[in-house]
Structures are given as C-alpha cells and as structure tokens.
Amino acid sequence: MLSGWWKDLRSKSWLPDLVLIVLAWWAAFWLRFNLTVPQPYRDQALQTTPLALLCMAVGLLLARVPRQSWRYVGLADLRQLAGGVALGALLTTAVVMGSRTQGFPRSVFLISGVLALLALAGARATWRTLAEYTQAQARPAAALQPLLIVGTIDEADQALRTLKGVEGWQVVGIASPRAQDAGRTVQGVRVLGGVDALDQLARAQQAGTVLLASAPGDLARRDVLMRWSGSGLNLLTLPTADELLRPGAATRLRQVRLEDLLGRTPVQLDARGLAALFSGQTVLVTGAGGSIGSELCRQVARLGVARLVCVDVSEYATYRLEQELRQAFPAMEGVYYTANVREPDRLRAIALAHRPGVVLHAAAYKHVPLMETHNEIEALRTNVLGTLHAARVAGEVGAARFVLVSTDKAVNPTNVMGATKRLAEQVVQAVAREFEHTQYVSVRFGNVLGSSGSVVPLFTTQIELGGPVTVTHPEIVRYFMTIPEAAQLVLQAGLMGRSGQIFVLDMGEPVKIVELARLLIRLSGKTEAEVPIAFTGLRPGEKLYEELLADDETTEPTPHPKLRVARVSPPADDVAAAVLAWLAQAGAAPGPADLRGWLHQRVPEYQAQPVRF
Known part of the structure; x- marks a missing residue:
C-alpha cells in the first residue's frame, strides 16, 4: 500500500491539481466577500492556503485520484474525484477550525470544496475533449465509413462507448425500435427514426452499414435480420464477451452470426472457484x-x-x-x-x-x-x-x-x-x-x-452452392x-x-431446424426464393425431438x-x-x-x- 501511495505522490497529474486547489481556495474568499477580499481576511487566506492545500491533497490521495488517466476519465472517475474532494474539504474544515483562526468565514469551506470539484472535474473533461478532438482531426474524413446503429437508447449508449475504441467508423444516426425514442440524442448522436424505415434512414445518411446493438437472442435483432437481409445493407455486431478475450477483437466489428440470433443470457461462472480448481x-x-x-x-x-x-x-x-x-x-x-x-x-x-x-x-x-x-x-x-x-x-x-x-x-x-x-x-x-x-x-x-458434423456447417456449405438446403422433417426440433x-x-x-x-x-427453448435453415439463408444475404429448402425424411436413428431427461428421471x-x-x-x-x-x-x-x-x-x-x- 505504501508503494502505491508513493507512486501516487510522484504522479504528474498532481501539479495541475495543486494549482487548481489553491485557485479554488482563493476564489472562495473572493466570492464570499463580493469579489473583493478585505485586508484581515486576505491575511487569513494566505496563512491557511498551505493547510487547505495539504488537507485537500490528502483527501485526493486517500481516494486514489492521482491514479486516474485524464485521457479516459469517465463517470466512475468523477465520482471518485467527488469523494476525494469531499474528504479533503472535511479535513480542511477540521484542521483550520482546530487552529482557532479568529473570525474565519466558515462559508469558505463549502464554497472552496464546490469550486475545487468543478475545477478538477472541468480540467479532466476538457483534457479528454481536446484529446478526442485531436484524434478525430488526425483521421482523414474520407477514411471514416458512415455507420447506423440499431437499438434502444440504452443499447445505443453502450455501443457508442464501445465504438470509441474502434477505428474507421463515423456514427451518423440511431434507429430505435421504440417510437418514444425518436428525436432524442445519445452522446451527440440523434435518433433518426424507427427500425421500420431502416433502409430509408440508411440512404438518407449514405450509410451502407448497420450495427445491431441489441443483445444476442433479442427479438428486435432477429426481426431486423429477417426483414433487411438481402436488401444491400451490411449488418454488423459487436464482439461478444468471450471474443473480447481474443487478440484484436476489441478493434473490429464483425458480421452477425447465427449464435447472435439464437443466443441466450451469458453464463454466470464461479470464477473464484474455477480459478482455485484449475490455476496452477x-x-x-x-x-x-x-x-x-x-x-x-x-x-x-x-x-x-x-x-x-x-x-x-x-x-x-x-x-x-x-x-x-x-x-x-x-x-x-x-x-x-x-x-x-x-x-x-x-x-x-x-x-x-x-x-x-x-x-x-x-x-x-x-x-x-x-x-x-x-x-x-x-x-x-x-x-x-x-x-x-x-x-x-x-x-x-x-x-x-x-x-x-x-x-x-x-x-x-x-x-x-x-x-x-x-x-x-x-x-x-x-x-x-x-x-x-x-x-x-x-x-x-x-x-x-x-x-463439427452439426447441421450449421452443412447448411452453410449448401447455401454457398446455391441450395437446396436439406432438412429431414418440417417439424424436427433441437436444443442448441x-x-x-x-x-x-x-x-x-x-x-x-x-x-x-x-x-x-x-x-x-428448442429450435425448429427449418427455422434455423431460414436464418442461415438470411444471414448469407439471400432469400428462400434464391436458396430453396428441401425436406428429405428422417434419417436412421433420428428423433423428431430430443429429451434432456428420461421419462423415469x-x-x-x-x-x-x-x-x-x-x-x-x-x-x-x-x-x-x-x-x-x-x-x-x-x-x-x-x-x-x-x-x-x-x-x-x-x-x-x-x-x-x-x-x-
């Protein structure tokens, strides 16, 4: 812990923070006395500045604020900063009042704390804004491809956060399945309309690529695919949590796959127990x-x-x-x-x-x-x-x-x-x-x-050859x-x-194999008219449905x-x-x-x- 605090003390972010803390302390006196500081109080401000600076620095240090990266500051960092400033303001109040400085204006403590928080948070937000603007200016506009996001406001917000680390795209609008979202903005990006008019919105924004921001297995995602596959729109999605563990996954979008449409909620693992079982x-x-x-x-x-x-x-x-x-x-x-x-x-x-x-x-x-x-x-x-x-x-x-x-x-x-x-x-x-x-x-x-040996690779090959896609029975279902x-x-x-x-x-829920075939055909950008489905009859040993438990179990x-x-x-x-x-x-x-x-x-x-x- 001591080594961590020593690194915090040596952090380069201390210098602007310390300057802003001093300025906030003096500005508090200035505001308290209507933009002028009388002589007795000017001496008090000068005498207590080192105490205020030390106490606020201790509060920020205890909250580990110096470890923050200004370039990537977010709401969690700002909440951490607020906690550090509040702790520093309490320490300042205790120390200055404990020194029994006669006639000290107590409202200065509250004013200086608010000003310090605004100054430190504003500096970080400004730094991040300038860094993002500089990075955006460094990329040629011609190299950015227009991208339309499909999803609710919450889903679009998460997608926009993720896209900050993905190069080559410029989000030009959002299409939401909820009518009440129309006209609202998320991180400066406007909800242009509903999913029903997706092709019109894409043409208006000259966007040939659509990012599906909804969760795997979401019905809205499936409806978008079934309606707009084969329309000329390039449908993409974000990498899954499992794919993010692979090198380079966070820097690229990928094509929608079957598991995205049939997916379920992520598996919750006992990470600590599994690590204890397998680690080492x-x-x-x-x-x-x-x-x-x-x-x-x-x-x-x-x-x-x-x-x-x-x-x-x-x-x-x-x-x-x-x-x-x-x-x-x-x-x-x-x-x-x-x-x-x-x-x-x-x-x-x-x-x-x-x-x-x-x-x-x-x-x-x-x-x-x-x-x-x-x-x-x-x-x-x-x-x-x-x-x-x-x-x-x-x-x-x-x-x-x-x-x-x-x-x-x-x-x-x-x-x-x-x-x-x-x-x-x-x-x-x-x-x-x-x-x-x-x-x-x-x-x-x-x-x-x-x-290997499952129906998906077989269907994919048949679709590539132009069909037909062979399904043994129209009512056959399987768990996937x-x-x-x-x-x-x-x-x-x-x-x-x-x-x-x-x-x-x-x-x-079990899935009909014929429905699986239809989804794969759509994913390939084709229609059933182009790639037909043929029924061939049940194979030896094959059931119409599978059971996970025997009757007497x-x-x-x-x-x-x-x-x-x-x-x-x-x-x-x-x-x-x-x-x-x-x-x-x-x-x-x-x-x-x-x-x-x-x-x-x-x-x-x-x-x-x-x-x-």
Missing part, C-alpha cells in the same frame, strides 16, 4: 482437437493452468490446436499427444507422466447416422470402452476430478450413438465406486452451434447452445458436482440456474466387467442385431429403430 494445475483433455474439446482447452487455459495435456486421435486436429494455443497462451506449458483412448496402456502412460489433477473426457464418436450403420462397434469401443479407460486412468493417477461430456441423445435413446453415451454414463458411475478419492461427474447437453457456453457449463458442473452425479444443462436444482442434477437409477455392479467381456467375445465385426440386442440389455430404455441398408 495439470489438466488432461481427451478429444482435445474436437469442437468441444478444443473449447475446453481454451477455457481452462484462460483460468491459468500450469500444464495442459491434450490428447486426440487426429494428427491434424492436434496440430491445429497446438498452433493456436502456443500463440494465444505462450506462458502455458502445452503437451500434445496423438493417442487413442481405446488404448489403455498408452493413455495410462501419458497420465502417469503428467499426473493430471483434472481429466476432461470429450473424446467420442457423435455423428448419429454414421454410427447407426456399419460403425456400431466403433461407437461402442470409443464411447464406452474409451470412457472406461479414461475414467480408470484418472482414478489410478489420483486425479481430483473426472468430467464426462455426455449428450441429450443418451435420454431414451433411439440410436446406437445415444445408447453408447448412456452406457458411458453408467460406466463412469460404476468407476466412481472404485476410486473414492476422485470426483466423477457426467454432463449432458444438446447440439452445439458450429460443432454455443460452443463457449457448453464448455463453460461443463467446467462449472465439474466444479460443483459430487461423484456419480449426472448434470443436465438448461438448453433453453427427475432432477434436483443446484445453486447454478443453468445446471440441474439428474436422479438416475444406479448402474449394475458388473457394468464395467460386462462391457469388457462382451467386446472381447464379439470380435472385430459383431452382427448389428446382436450389438443392438446387447445394448438394449444394458440400457433398457434404448429402443432401436429399423435400420435401412
């Missing part, structure tokens, strides 16, 4: 090169892990992850393995070499139709056997926590992929009984926007969340969970609003042994009917659908 630890992530696995790596890297051990069967995915993390987190020790979770000895050797405190198991085969025909045994070996190996290795090396990334397709499964993930949950619960010192948790969630949201909730569940628990994520609330705990029947004691025994006798190519029959024995709620070959 060794963390092992399987399936690290996949969509969820790689985001888990990014999230734990931001939490300050000392060593991140990344395991993935794909050489290319591992290479890409290595290049990204080395650049983004140069201080973190990253170790990258191209290994398969189906090989227990190799997985054990990796874990013994690094002794991870936390194991995040994201390795899995997840593509439903692909696993439904010809690859059923592969789904069983990776999703179940791989989970068994990873869970046991975590216990053997003394990991504190093991987290399985599961899926909503494990609930009342109608396909092999979902049944194997449900069996994987049972395996994790069984292994939890073997290693009491390790906390084993499973986390279920639905589809993730933009993940963004990749960062899914990864963050996995980490939060891993922190909160007790061994053997299965967490269910709040996935919000109930959930319990947790302290986190987006996490609930599923109460499920305990697995059979022999589940792990049964998996190993059946795979050993099944051989390399078991009959699909035999495999499905055995899966149904282990997962009674699994109802296989007829398979078309």
Whole structure:
C-alpha cells in the first residue's frame, strides 16, 4: 500500500491539481466577500492556503485520484474525484477550525470544496475533449465509413462507448425500435427514426452499414435480420464477451452470426472457484482437437493452468490446436499427444507422466447416422470402452476430478450413438465406486452451434452452392447452445458436482431446424426464393425431438440456474466387467442385431429403430 501511495505522490497529474486547489481556495474568499477580499481576511487566506492545500491533497490521495488517466476519465472517475474532494474539504474544515483562526468565514469551506470539484472535474473533461478532438482531426474524413446503429437508447449508449475504441467508423444516426425514442440524442448522436424505415434512414445518411446493438437472442435483432437481409445493407455486431478475450477483437466489428440470433443470457461462472480448481494445475483433455474439446482447452487455459495435456486421435486436429494455443497462451506449458483412448496402456502412460489433477473426457464418436450403420462397434469401443479407460486412468493417477461430456441423445435413446453415451454414463458411475478419492461427474447437453458434423456447417456449405438446403422433417426440433457456453457449463458442473452425479444443462427453448435453415439463408444475404429448402425424411436413428431427461428421471436444482442434477437409477455392479467381456467375445465385426440386442440389455430404455441398408 505504501508503494502505491508513493507512486501516487510522484504522479504528474498532481501539479495541475495543486494549482487548481489553491485557485479554488482563493476564489472562495473572493466570492464570499463580493469579489473583493478585505485586508484581515486576505491575511487569513494566505496563512491557511498551505493547510487547505495539504488537507485537500490528502483527501485526493486517500481516494486514489492521482491514479486516474485524464485521457479516459469517465463517470466512475468523477465520482471518485467527488469523494476525494469531499474528504479533503472535511479535513480542511477540521484542521483550520482546530487552529482557532479568529473570525474565519466558515462559508469558505463549502464554497472552496464546490469550486475545487468543478475545477478538477472541468480540467479532466476538457483534457479528454481536446484529446478526442485531436484524434478525430488526425483521421482523414474520407477514411471514416458512415455507420447506423440499431437499438434502444440504452443499447445505443453502450455501443457508442464501445465504438470509441474502434477505428474507421463515423456514427451518423440511431434507429430505435421504440417510437418514444425518436428525436432524442445519445452522446451527440440523434435518433433518426424507427427500425421500420431502416433502409430509408440508411440512404438518407449514405450509410451502407448497420450495427445491431441489441443483445444476442433479442427479438428486435432477429426481426431486423429477417426483414433487411438481402436488401444491400451490411449488418454488423459487436464482439461478444468471450471474443473480447481474443487478440484484436476489441478493434473490429464483425458480421452477425447465427449464435447472435439464437443466443441466450451469458453464463454466470464461479470464477473464484474455477480459478482455485484449475490455476496452477495439470489438466488432461481427451478429444482435445474436437469442437468441444478444443473449447475446453481454451477455457481452462484462460483460468491459468500450469500444464495442459491434450490428447486426440487426429494428427491434424492436434496440430491445429497446438498452433493456436502456443500463440494465444505462450506462458502455458502445452503437451500434445496423438493417442487413442481405446488404448489403455498408452493413455495410462501419458497420465502417469503428467499426473493430471483434472481429466476432461470429450473424446467420442457423435455423428448419429454414421454410427447407426456399419460403425456400431466403433461407437461402442470409443464411447464406452474409451470412457472406461479414461475414467480408470484418472482414478489410478489420483486425479481430483473426472468430467464426462455426455449428450441429450443418451435420454431414451433411439440410436446406437445415444445408447453408447448412456452406457458411458453408467460406466463412469460404476468407476466412481472404485476410486473414492476422485470426483466423477457426467454432463449432458444438446447440439452445439458450429460443432463439427452439426447441421450449421452443412447448411452453410449448401447455401454457398446455391441450395437446396436439406432438412429431414418440417417439424424436427433441437436444443442448441454455443460452443463457449457448453464448455463453460461443463467446467462449472465439474466444479460443483459430487461423484456419480449426472448434470443436465438448461438448453433453453428448442429450435425448429427449418427455422434455423431460414436464418442461415438470411444471414448469407439471400432469400428462400434464391436458396430453396428441401425436406428429405428422417434419417436412421433420428428423433423428431430430443429429451434432456428420461421419462423415469427427475432432477434436483443446484445453486447454478443453468445446471440441474439428474436422479438416475444406479448402474449394475458388473457394468464395467460386462462391457469388457462382451467386446472381447464379439470380435472385430459383431452382427448389428446382436450389438443392438446387447445394448438394449444394458440400457433398457434404448429402443432401436429399423435400420435401412
């Protein structure tokens, strides 16, 4: 603390502040006596100036006012300044009155405090105004692109504050969805009209670019997109909070994406608890090169892990992850393995070499139709056997926590992929009984926007080719969340969970896939007339809707609003042994009917659908 005060004392901002404090003190006497100071009071002003200066300086120092940057002063800084001036004025009053200066005019204390606050605040505001004006003059007007903001007054205010750090734009007006906002101004920018006349406002201001300032998932934002996409307007948005952590994100706007329209409120994380769990630890992530696995790596890297051990069967995915993390987190020790979770000895050797405190198991085969025909045994070996190996290795090396990334397709499964993930949950619960010192948790969630193999990349490719966009059924619905949201909730569940628990994520409202397709077509700047939608029929193992809980399950609330705990029947004691025994006798190519029959024995709620070959 003393070193901080010493830096404050050496701050260059002290000199103008001290001069203004002295001027305010004398001006208080001048105003008190009607613009002239009689001789006796002039002597009092001269004698008490050092005391007033010292007391006011102490008040400002205690409020840490010298640490303020005048160039970026804001309301919070002005409130801090007011507190420092008030404290200084009280000290001045106490010291001067304590010195028993006879006949001292007490109103000077109040007048000088008000004048000091006005002078110090005015100096800072003037400095910032001049700095911004100088910066604006240094930019050629031709280099600034006109920008129209769409949003309410509150949303526009936040956008304008953010845009102060974004170069290349000149805000020429605001279009608000609220009629009562018309004609008002925000930070000197006028609300020109409503969203209904957006194209007319843009033409009048010669603005070809529109910034959507509303929050992700806001209906107004979605209406603007559906109405004005393809009209020639370039629709942009600000970076999300998660994107702001990436280099350069704060200096650029970006195109509106699907997750901006389907987004939900940001995830509230127990930052302190997660930092305590991961900071300085060794963390092992399987399936690290996949969509969820790689985001888990990014999230734990931001939490300050000392060593991140990344395991993935794909050489290319591992290479890409290595290049990204080395650049983004140069201080973190990253170790990258191209290994398969189906090989227990190799997985054990990796874990013994690094002794991870936390194991995040994201390795899995997840593509439903692909696993439904010809690859059923592969789904069983990776999703179940791989989970068994990873869970046991975590216990053997003394990991504190093991987290399985599961899926909503494990609930009342109608396909092999979902049944194997449900069996994987049972395996994790069984292994939890073997290693009491390790906390084993499973986390279920639905589809993730933009993940590999999901509908979004497929639809995007089809739109680029001119269509048609293929949807299996007009009534098919799915739950969606963004990749960062899914990864963050996995980490939060891993922190909160007790061994053997299965967490269910709040996935919000389900979305019709055909509506998703329409939004993507609009985002591309095209219409359904240009890119048609075709319905192809349900694929093998596919449901019209997904469930997050089985019919005979109930959930319990947790302290986190987006996490609930599923109460499920305990697995059979022999589940792990049964998996190993059946795979050993099944051989390399078991009959699909035999495999499905055995899966149904282990997962009674699994109802296989007829398979078309």
